[in-house]
Amino acid sequence: MNIKSTETDISTDTENTNTKSADAIVKDAAQMTADYLTAHPDFFTEHSALLASLDVSHDSGSAISLIERQVGILREQNAQHKSQLAELVSIAKDNEQSNQKMHKLTLSLLACSGIDACEVALDEVLCDEFTVDAISLKLFSKPIDEQPEHLFVTAESALAQELEKLLNTRKPMCGFFKKLPLEELFESKSDSISSVAVIPLFVEKNHCFGALILGSNNIRRFNADMGTLFLERLGEILSHKLSLFFK
Known part of the structure; x- marks a missing residue:
């Protein structure tokens, strides 16, 4: 029984060691990425397509910031104004023809x-x-x-x-x-x-x-x-x- 217990402990320690090694690798990669971006602040300017595809979460979870909400409202209003303007132009052309x-x-x-x-x-x-x-x-x-x-x-x-x-x-x-x-x-x-x-x-x-x-x-x-x-x-x-x- 003591021998089996020792074998089990050895197996568990090995798994923990492998897990820690994987975590360390991820952290090292993240740090390297952060260091690279810090050294190259214009990276996303040169790779705008990549920036557009990224999904950046907020500290507030699924909630959006007030600024984002305001920007969204302004975009909706702008689209409505464009549609209304196009309709008015069309009406004006019809009236002129009439x-x-x-x-x-x-x-x-x-x-x-x-x-x-x-x-x-x-x-x-x-x-x-x-x-x-x-x-x-x-x-x-x-x-x-x-x-x-x-x-x-x-x-x-x-x-x-x-x-x-x-x-x-x-x-x-x-x-x-x-x-x-x-x-x-x-x-x-x-x-x-x-x-x-x-x-x-x-x-x-x-x-x-x-x-x-x-x-x-x-x-x-x-x-x-x-x-x-x-x-x-x-x-x-x-x-x-x-x-x-x-x-």
């Missing part, structure tokens, strides 16, 4: 010598420049000499009555209106129309004398939630031009 197109339409209407010519100008510019698939111009009055009769509707007609329901706010209305007779408005193009914009025409707010109806094959093109400033400006310009033919 203004140029509106200017083109205004010039086209100014050159028109009759209501029928205005209808042609509206169809050409709106369909070519503003992704509108069909337009319909309707005026609530008796036909005017030398002007196409399809432009005029009587106040008693079903079309006029349905339009009046949409025009009572005196503001453009957008969406899809089931009771609106699309066949009468757009004829052969009516089957593909999925959304419309109804724009009132008036000399004064209480005197609506007609409507411009825009049709689109895209159900999202004219929706109830969209802004109508452009449509209002279009209605004002067209109203002013057309009112000249009623005097």
Whole structure:
């Protein structure tokens, strides 16, 4: 029994000696590394890729320092600001393009010598420049000499009555209106129309004398939630031009 015990003690001492030797080697290597970095303070400057791959823990464990948190917040805010700026630039470009197109339409209407010519100008510019698939111009009055009769509707007609329901706010209305007779408005193009914009025409707010109806094959093109400033400006310009033919 004494002999076996002695053999066991000898084995344990050997293992401890090997463990201490390994620990000593690691410590020596760590010290050599520290000494080298101390002697070469620009090491990580020359090896930036290595620095970026290192994971340096903090004394506070898994917690991050206040400075790191502040830097992280600033980076997030910077990314948000860049995104917002890019969106504003995109909106500005779209607005500039819309203004140029509106200017083109205004010039086209100014050159028109009759209501029928205005209808042609509206169809050409709106369909070519503003992704509108069909337009319909309707005026609530008796036909005017030398002007196409399809432009005029009587106040008693079903079309006029349905339009009046949409025009009572005196503001453009957008969406899809089931009771609106699309066949009468757009004829052969009516089957593909999925959304419309109804724009009132008036000399004064209480005197609506007609409507411009825009049709689109895209159900999202004219929706109830969209802004109508452009449509209002279009209605004002067209109203002013057309009112000249009623005097």
